[in-house]
Amino acid sequence: MAEKKPVKKKKKKTFADILLTIILLIAIGVFVFAAYNLYHIYTEYKKGTDEYNQIEQMAVTNRDPDELSEEAGGENQGPSLVAPMEIDFASLKAVNDDVIGWIYVEALGDVSYPIVKGEDNDTYLHMTYEKNYNFAGTIFIDYENSRDFSDCNTLVYGHNMKNGSMFGQLKKFSQDPETYKKSKYFWIFTPDKTYRYEIISAYTTGVNSDTYTLFKGPGQEFEDYLKTIVSRSEIETNAGDLDMMDKIVTLSTCTGNQSTRFVVQGRRCDELDVNQQ
Numbered sequence: 001m002a003e004k005k006p007v008k009k010k011k012k013k014t015f016a017d018i019l020l021t022i023i024l025l026i027a028i029g030v031f032v033f034a035a036y037n038l039y040h041i042y043t044e045y046k047k048g049t050d051e052y053n054q055i056e057q058m059a060v061t062n063r064d065p066d067e068l069s070e071e072a073g074g075e076n077q078g079p080s081l082v083a084p085m086e087i088d089f090a091s092l093k094a095v096n097d098d099v100i101g102w103i104y105v106e107a108l109g110d111v112s113y114p115i116v117k118g119e120d121n122d123t124y125l126h127m128t129y130e131k132n133y134n135f136a137g138t139i140f141i142d143y144e145n146s147r148d149f150s151d152c153n154t155l156v157y158g159h160n161m162k163n164g165s166m167f168g169q170l171k172k173f174s175q176d177p178e179t180y181k182k183s184k185y186f187w188i189f190t191p192d193k194t195y196r197y198e199i200i201s202a203y204t205t206g207v208n209s210d211t212y213t214l215f216k217g218p219g220q221e222f223e224d225y226l227k228t229i230v231s232r233s234e235i236e237t238n239a240g241d242l243d244m245m246d247k248i249v250t251l252s253t254c255t256g257n258q259s260t261r262f263v264v265q266g267r268r269c270d271e272l273d274v275n276q277q
Contacts (some may be wrong), residue, residue, distance in 0.1 A: 045163045048136035051128055052165070055095070056112060060102070061086045081196070081270055085112075089191045096129050100147045101190045103139060103156065103251075106183035108169045113139045115156065115188070117147055125159075135159070136166055144214055149188060149195060149268075152215040152222045153248045160253040160262070167253035170264050173202040174234045184237065186266055188249065192274060197249055197266030200242070201233035204255060204262050211250065211263055218244040229265055242267065 062085045085104060092099045098116040105111035116138050118124050124138040141147075142155040158167030172179045184199045205211045211229065215222045226242040233239075247268040255262050 044135050045161065045165070047132070048128060048134045048161075049163070049165055051130055051132065051134075052113060052136075055092070055114060055129055059088045059092050059114070060112065061088070081272065083187065083189070083194045083196075083272060085187075085189075087189045096131065098124075099129075100141065101149070101188050103186065103188055105170075105186040107179050108172065110164065111167065111169055111186075113158070113166065116140045117145070118143060121157070136161055139166065142212075142214065148190060148192075149247070149249065151247070152218060152244075153213065153225075153250060155212060155214070155250050155252060157252050160255065167251060170202075170251060170253050171255075171262055173199070173264055174204075174262070177235065180235055180237065185269075186249075186251075186264075194272040194274060195247075195268050196270035196272075198238075198269045199264055199266045200237050200239040201229045201235075201265045202237075202263065203232045203234045204260050205232070207259055207261055211261075211265075212252075220244070239267070 063082065084106070087102045089099065092102075092114055096114075096116065098118060099114050100117050101115040103111065103113055103115055114129050116124055116129065118140055120143050121140070124140040126133060126135060126137050128134045128136060129138050137159055139156060139158040141149075142157070145151050145154045158170075160166070160171070161168040180199065180202075186197050186199065188195045188197065210225070211232075213225060215225070223242075223244040226244075226246065226248070229248075230237070230239045230242070249266050249268070251264045251266075252261050253263075
């Protein structure tokens with residue numbers, strides 16, 4: 001007669017076992033949720049970057065560096081400033097009639113985007129140039145500013161994207177002194193004029209600071225403002241003499257701290273007619 005094998009008793013689950021199982025399930029859930037969020041952020045960034053790359057390919061014609069050198073001066077002629085690119089505003093307006101310009105920062109070659117003006121300062125915070133919802137939004141001027149950059153201080157806003165797009169690279173001016181040494185200029189192209197600006201200040205400021213002051217016109221208040229912003233700069237610039245007739249553009253982006261912003265401010269130093277470029 002065969003011997004019966006002893007029956008193994010099932011181990012009874014303890015409270016500790018149940019707790020560990022719950023913790024494991026929660027950890028898996030958190031991981032899946034985090035992975036989904038990362039994927040969502042990545043796809044949002046890619047959509048925004050792809051859209052603006054396509055817009056740039058459609059509207060921007062970069063000039064050859066050799067061509068720029070030849071046009072800038074020869075043996076029998078003095079130096080002549082030449083814009084580094086041409087912008088097809090007809091094509092841009094066909095996509096979005098709110099376009100008023102294009103910005104290009106020489107030291108940060110990837111900062112090359114259309115500029116719009118909305119009815120308020122919320123419209124383009126998370127709406128792209130083609131009017132799609134996206135974290136990147138669009139570069140835009142303050143709704144109280146003039147469309148032609150004729151104000152004493154024109155405020156230009158852009159997001160500080162983690163992938164470096166939009167105004168995500170502006171902070172390099174304070175993080176790396178070589179950035180300003182590489183080039184201290186940025187350009188703003190409009191349908192009628194092209195303007196070159198010399199960077200005179202770069203610094204972190206409060207979200208409600210007087211950096212964002214809009215002036216009715218030239219005057220002592222604006223002249224005092226110019227001295228103040230130069231004194232705040234975190235980098236050494238060649239600001240030179242400033243006066244109340246100067247035109248300033250303030251590039252502003254977030255810092256990751258809701259109470260502060262990072263700004264790069266430039267003074268208009270050159271103006272070209274579009275038909276002279």
